[in-house]
Each structure stands twice: as structure tokens, then as C-alpha cells.
Amino acid sequence: MTEAEQAGRPTDAPATADGDSGPKGRRRIAVLLAVAAFAYLLDLGSKLLVVAQLEHHDPIQVIGTWLQLEVIRNRGAAFGIGEAMTIVFTVIATAVIVAIARIARKLYSLPWAIALGLLLGGAFGNLTDRLFRSPGGFEGGVVDFIAPSGFAVFNLADSAIVCGGFLIVILSFRGLDPDGTVHKD
Numbered sequence: 001m002t003e004a005e006q007a008g009r010p011t012d013a014p015a016t017a018d019g020d021s022g023p024k025g026r027r028r029i030a031v032l033l034a035v036a037a038f039a040y041l042l043d044l045g046s047k048l049l050v051v052a053q054l055e056h057h058d059p060i061q062v063i064g065t066w067l068q069l070e071v072i073r074n075r076g077a078a079f080g081i082g083e084a085m086t087i088v089f090t091v092i093a094t095a096v097i098v099a100i101a102r103i104a105r106k107l108y109s110l111p112w113a114i115a116l117g118l119l120l121g122g123a124f125g126n127l128t129d130r131l132f133r134s135p136g137g138f139e140g141g142v143v144d145f146i147a148p149s150g151f152a153v154f155n156l157a158d159s160a161i162v163c164g165g166f167l168i169v170i171l172s173f174r175g176l177d178p179d180g181t182v183h184k185d
Contacts, residue, residue: 026108027107027108028107028108028109028110028112028113029104029107029113031110031113031114031117032100032104032107032113032114032116032117032120033117034117035113035114035117035118035120035121036116036117036118036120036121036124037121038117038121039117039118039120039121039122039125039156039157039160040120040121040122040124040125040128040157042121042156043121043122043125043155043156043157043160044125044128046145046155046156047125047129047143047145047155047156050069050071050143050145051071051143054069054070054071054145055071056071059147065149066148066149067146067147067148067149068147068149069145069146069147070145070147070153071143071144071145072143072144072145072153073133073134073141073142073143073144074141074142074143074144074153075139075140075141075142076089077089086130086138086139086140087138087139089126089130090127090130090131090138090139093123093124093126093127093130094127096119096120096123097120097123097124097127100116100119100120100123103116103178104116106178106179107178107179108178108179108180109171109176109177109178109179109180111167111171111176112168112171112176112177112178112180114164114167115164115165115167115168115171116164116168116178117164118160118161118163118164118167119160119161119164119165119168121157121160122156122157122158122159122160122161122164123157123161124157125155125156125157125160126142126155126157126158126161129141129142129143130142142155142157143155144158146159
């Protein structure tokens, strides 16, 4: 009996890193959506809290001057770059959401579901700010509040996007595809 048959996979189904067989395995859309919802709600809740409690106040020192909480409204990207291009960032976030929705149709990998969920939740978090925060209409300023010394001020959505992107790079280098198959180049 082959390893595939012992694992309950048809012998013609590709092995995956998750232990499921490609298209015959379980789709991971529920995991993607759960991770995205968690990241989004955590980001939204943190932004509501810091705007209500910290905006227009002095920064709060968490670890001396190394890490502070300070509310800023960022209409650009990291480090405030591209403040005149807010609509472009809104379009990019929308494109990321659409791309994730397309990939999700073939998603059978748990690690990819987590990575894409982090990207989706982060993209929705910052997109919500761009749509609904002043001045609104795709040009709103994103609420950033985590301020490490000598680095850009960011938020939890940015953290989710960076962690999801980093995980995707690792998965790609390891040869794991979103459909759960492993390829070796």
C-alpha cells in the first residue's frame, strides 16, 4: 500500500503540506474569513479606542521613548509617502481584496488561508478608514498609532498586512501553493 493510499488519498491526487489532497481536500475559506474577521475587528476596535482616548493628547509612553502610542491620520502609505495619492491606495486595497477572493476559490492550504486572511483583514481595516474617515470619499486618513522610535507610525491593519505578506514569501520559497500542492523547482 502506498503512502497516498494509507493517508486516504487517491493515488493520483497530489500530496500537500497540510495532509489533505489538493482539490479533494477541504477548502480553507472559513479559516481565511475567520482570520480576516479577527484581524479586521481587532484593528477597528483598536482604532476606535485610540481615537476616543488618545487623539489630541500627548503620546503615551509604553516603553520609554522606544515605543509610544500617538494618534496620527495618514493619508499616504508608510512614512507618509504619497499623501496626494490616497485614491491610488484605495484602488490598490480594493484590487488586493478582489485578488484574494479569486485565489480563495482554489484555496486548500491552511497556511495560505491564514496568510491571505491577514492580508484581507488588514486591507479591509485600512480601506474602511479611507472610505469613512475625514474627509471621506476614498480620501480618508488612516488612523495610525503605534509609534516605535525612529520608524513609521502604524496600526494593527498594517501589522496584519506585513505578517501576511511575510508568510506568503515563506510559503512561496518553500514551494507551497494556495491549492495545497507542493512543487520543487
